[in-house]
Amino acid sequence: MKKFAPIFAAVAGMLLVYSCSTAPAPNKKLEGNWKSKDGSTKLSITDKDFIMDDGQASKEDYFVKSDTIYTSYQGSRPYTKFCIKELTDSKLTLCYPDSDIVEFSR
Numbered sequence: 001m002k003k004f005a006p007i008f009a010a011v012a013g014m015l016l017v018y019s020c021s022t023a024p025a026p027n028k029k030l031e032g033n034w035k036s037k038d039g040s041t042k043l044s045i046t047d048k049d050f051i052m053d054d055g056q057a058s059k060e061d062y063f064v065k066s067d068t069i070y071t072s073y074q075g076s077r078p079y080t081k082f083c084i085k086e087l088t089d090s091k092l093t094l095c096y097p098d099s100d101i102v103e104f105s106r
Contacts, residue, residue: 027064029087034104043092043104069094 034043041054050062050071060071060080070079083095092104 027087029089030064030069030092032106034092034106037103037105041102041104 030045031047032045034045035041036043041052043053044051045062048061049059050069051057051059058073060073061075062069062071064070067084069082069084071082072079080097082097084092085095085101086093090106093101094104095101
């Protein structure tokens with residue numbers, strides 16, 4: 001029983017540190033207003049929202065992991081994945097979930 005208390009305290013401390021840590025900020029280059037090359041789709045990315053307007057605007061939560069943007073409607077799963085093919089200050093190329101490639105500019 002005496003050995004259990006220090007182990008429990010250590011595990012509890014690690015869980016506390018992990019739960020209080022903040023999530024990494026999304027890539028700041030992504031944030032802003034984007035327009036597809038053909039002009040049919042507008043994309044607005046804020047620090048919390050991924051808003052795509054291709055005739056009917058849809059606002060979703062998102063997070064970025066490596067070179068992929070994961071979106072979800074109000075935290076529901078499964079996530080929709082958009083692969084970032086190219087990202088500069090003025091150009092964004094995304095591979096949509098259906099493998100279409102769309103180029104955006106600011």
